Amino acid sequence: MLDAIARLVNSDAGLVRRGRFVDTTFLIAIDDADALIRIQEGRVTKVTQGPFITPDYAFALRASREVWEKFWQPLPPFGFTDIFALVKQKLMRVEGDIHPFMANLLYFKDVIAAPRRETKR
């Protein structure tokens, strides 16, 4: 699901503008499969699939494959529409230095939800 994230984010001019001050790397864990997402000036510049020995990232979002698949449906079911809905139900962990995540929350929510647009096709 993460294969298309760079194209989906970088082709969305409004989203890139919203994240124009973001320069960080974060980790998405789908079950035990890790991926590092590098962001520079609001654009996804690199997606690296694990496994990693010493991954270097600011913050991580961890959930099961089943949860991510529901979250990435074009119209997710109740309880799977938003990262905070998952956190509230303890279906997702957001950990690490979450300052860049919270300071750019509207940006990251749409970056992480971007694969929904791909599943629509």
Next chain:
Amino acid sequence: MSPRYEPITGRYLNCTLLGESHRLYVEEAGQGIPLLCLHTAGADGRQFRGLMNDERITKSFRIIAFDMPWHGKSSPPAGWQDREYQLTSRDYVDLIVGVADALELDRPVTMGCSIGGRIVLHLAHEKPERFRALIGLETAAFTAPYYDLSWLNRPDVHGGMVSAGVVSGLVAPTAPSEGRWETLWHYMQSGPGVFKGDLHFYMIDGDIRARLDKIDIKRCPLFLLTGEYDYSCTAEGTLEVAKRTGATATIMKDLGHFPMSENPEKFNGYLLPVLDKIRAL
């Protein structure tokens, strides 16, 4: 061509609330039964413009929405710079009754959303004689904190943007884009720490689970409307309140935590039958 004004008028009200002088911004539209509207945490009375512009409602109801102190165009009290805003159940009840008195309203119908949907339960419990009917939007007896609230007010994070970011997922995914982003704009404009201060009531002080059974809806009818996508005040939480109080509850399709501002047209379709019942009381 004459100016294309909406039928909403706004004025500033001087009054004493909680022992202090306040200057409150109050909007109203329509005539008939007074309908006092309570906005959500960290927002303001603009959330109700969809009601105030709907003639089906304004022909029978005088809709009044005030910005709580510290919110919208209402000022914080003098000396605000040296204290932290923190809403309590006691202050919130006294504030609503104080505003109703200052506006000389006779047993207004009172409708609140989120923190407003919670406080109507406190009003139903403590002051049923003061209200003709109560309407709770997105009502639950309690919501526990599910993130660290300190992110909402610190100098290295834009308070308006993080508040909007936190609540953005509470808007229904099916909401029209314009309604979604207007709702978020209100959050972006909130004063520093105001949303966080309101959440003190919502997530800590305002827990009314233990007193639900003491609410007597024969003394003041209670109606509950909750959006199906609201994961903060859930449909399950609303139905639990309905079960324990006997209130009438409806779960609204395609709506989230801000029904009146995220999708006014759809919400008014759910509200009108409730208002018809209240007119017939």
